[in-house]
Amino acid sequence: MLNYILRRLGYGLVILIGVNLITFVLFFTVNTPDDMARLNIGGKRVTPEQIEKWKAERGYDKPMLYNAEAQGTARLTDTVFWDRSVSLFLFDFGRADNDSAGDIGYQIRKRMGVSLKLTVPMFVLGLMASVIFALWLVMFRGTPVDFWGVVVCVVMMSISSLFYIIVGQYLFSRLARLAPISGYAEGLDALRFLVLPIGLMLVASLAGQARFYRTLFLEEAGKDYVRTARAKGLKETTVLTRHVLRNAMLPIITSAGAALPYLFMGGLVTESFFGIPGLGAYTIDAIASQDFAIVRTMVFLGSLLYILSNILIDVAYTWADPRVRMQ
């Protein structure tokens, strides 16, 4: 098992190098450091000296991918790409291109907790709610409850999450005044600000997930062992939770695990809608101000988490299904 995980981590490293190369090429082919310097210094007259100073401060003053003037391995290592990649892999993110955004590492450490407070409850509650709802529909399979439940699911799936947020903010914050419209506070006060976004995103994601889980459960519920369980005289709830749910676990883990990397990124849209100072809002601001240093860092962290959560999913398989072996 350890061997397997180590091999997966090694492959993950190769993938990360690929991701890094792609983002580097994407960002720097079109926006040269000179362009970025001009954009970030601002103002109409930017002297070449200012640009050189800006680039030197951030280490952009070397050749991009290949240094023809250097000797030996320095041809590759004395470049912007090498410097930036190595520092990324060492988790030293440097400073943002834009002065107001500050030190990226510090910002990420500060905002990570906020994002997790929003997304972890969203993830856990969402998973629970949709599994329960799907099991409930399966319990009533073949009846009007099931039929109309699916109809409601399809209609709710067809509504953009932006609608849920806007309408929810209007109903619960403006009309009923149950929760603040947006903002954030530290400590226990945070709960007041987080209830609404968590609840709304729960509703927005419920329908799609529940409908998918329902098909999984229905597939299992038609199998022979379920009939045996029922023939033994087990209660329908026991059959569903102990037999059907247990056996439908693998695909549920796969689909829920795919959402894991986004936990850290925070609800991109949710955070900026509700003014929660997490990583998602940070990323959106960075996109808006074209701050490539931040976007590159977030891409790197996002892919790292994607790789880690994929390994985690595989480990979870062995837990959910003892027949699965790691090779």
Place this chain on the structure above:
Amino acid sequence: MGFKLVILWTDVVLWLMLLGLGAYVAHVRRDPSLRATWGKVFMSGAAMASSVVLLAMLGVTVIDSVHFRRALPTQGSEAIAYDTRTESLLDLALGKLVKSREKSYSAPLATHGFVKETIPPKAGDKPVLDEHGVPLPPPRAHPRLQHGGAGLADPASEHLPDVLARLAAGTAAGVALAGLLRLALRRRLDPEVPQAWSSAWWSAAVLLVLCGWAVALSWGQGYHVLGTDRTGNDVLYQALKSVRTAFVIGSLATLATLPLALVLGIAAGYFKGWVDDVIQYLYTVLSSVPNILLIAACVLMVQVFLDKHPELFETGLERADLKIFLLCVILGVTGWAGLCRLLRAETLKLRELEYVQAAVAFGAGHGRIMRRHILPNVMHLVLITTVLEFSSLILYEAVLSYVGVGVDPAMNSFGGMINQARVEMSRDPIVWWSFAAAFIFMVGIVLAANLFADAVRDAFDPRARVVRPVKRAHAVPR
């Protein structure tokens, strides 16, 4: 009066896609097994009803995809100059809505503006003085709209009867058309045939009545059916224009994923070995980057590219169009990993089957085997993914526009309307109609697309079993 046809990138692709669709339909009609499977799709009432809605929206898209620029009136022998504004056939059809522009917000069917204005005193009127002899500021009131309900002499008393009369006329026209349609379809609606055609007729009838209302209410000196936005433009017009944007994003972006996914997916599954390793590495790298960030990065790139190459477009519309075209390409280039993975797995299975072995034994080349023996047998996966992607991309466009990497702000889109509505919803009293219009149209399209996709999946996916008991035709109450 002269005009110049303007051929936009997305127009070309849309028309080509329609041609392709026509060719596919012809192909289906010839192929008995495909015909039977599609027949199964259209047995479902939901699929029929939703395809009527989708066809109506496709119709709007098509007439909105013929663009031209009018010639400006010239003096003498000058070279002909063309208007900078590009119009489409839809603009021509909705000319009344385009022209009846108000000053600012107005509610649906309103006769007065939403924002209070200072009413300037008439010439010769004495200024009103307060008790100290200081002139009072002129009174503020909701101004009469220039176009909405302009024909009414006394809006307070005539407004409601006029609206009701127009509604009645609209309903009558809609019902009459629906009745004619029923007559035309009477052979199809025979009791022997399942209820699919009947639900198609019902959704067509509802659409016709809704259209009847919209036309009757805005006819002549009518009203703004869905109100006007901040700059006084008709919201119904904006929503109809947004339909094309949604269709372009939904269909073009899915289409753009196909070449990469098909070629790489089949190649990876067929050749295995190092080809498979390289392709797997490629799509793992791609799918491990958070999708929205990758798209954002590409869109920022495109923005820079467009800013550096102003010679590629003549008008603002052409620029917006090039941008949406490139956005679709980006969505395609970043979104092929999922389908590619599916196709690879399926090809791995297919290449071991006897008929492929037989083809190898007959000496067929790699290209021929992949094209003639494997491709047709993975087409059902492609079809299912395409129809499922369509609706999720329309929803995705709204999110992208919110993040600021969506379509050009100058282009009408549901994302843009929702974005604007965010500010409007925080006004007091709220301006709800743009939001409501975007909601209704978007839910209509996405719901129809979802229902249609479900029916297609049920019919084409061999693993999908019909859970619902099949209703027998004669048991259906009519």
